Amino acid sequence: MVTDRPEGTVAVRLTEVEAYSGEGEDPASHAHRGPTPRAAIMFGPPGRLYVYFSYGVHWCANVVVGPAGRGSAVLLRAGEVVVGEDLAAVRRPSARVARDLARGPARLTAALGIGPDDGGADVLDPSSSVRLHAGAPPAAVSAGPRVGISRATELPWRFWETGAASVSAFRPGGKPRRRPAGQTGTS
DNA sequence: TTTAGGATGTACT
């Protein structure tokens, strides 16, 4: 994922995403109720950017997938900044460590500088300021329940790179407990 | 260190 801005370029390698289906089988999706004005972009052609405003202060970005009219999208949940880390750090002053620059959907969107103006942008268009590049697939990918929703939590439609330090902190059934002994978050 | 509460646009009841 790359964004070109007057102030610079930021590239992020996505490490965590969530799938949302609009086919009515997924009550957690914004598209579940149909093409509302906010979710209309999800029903458009694939490769478009669906940006929505959440909780009044955060923007989250999705990439529309599947045929037009289906309403399916992939939420970009987390990633690691590989280019323009300095600029990303400026955009995310609250991020104290590099790992937190894009850990979380709103943080990822902010680190990339994606805003409402980018809604509907074609991420496959080379001339677009927001582009999606295909990279080498990770060695291992894990799947599990989605985070931050209250419906259809059983669907294991969250996918992340196994062992990635930038994935969202998921609390299975309660407290996050400290860092598991085997996994080190730092290098 | 962990827990609680607040901000605020859009959609649904």
Added chain:
DNA sequence: GTACATCCTAAAA
């Protein structure tokens, strides 16, 4: 009016 695909700040232990 309430809930939400969230994150940040403040307070307590």
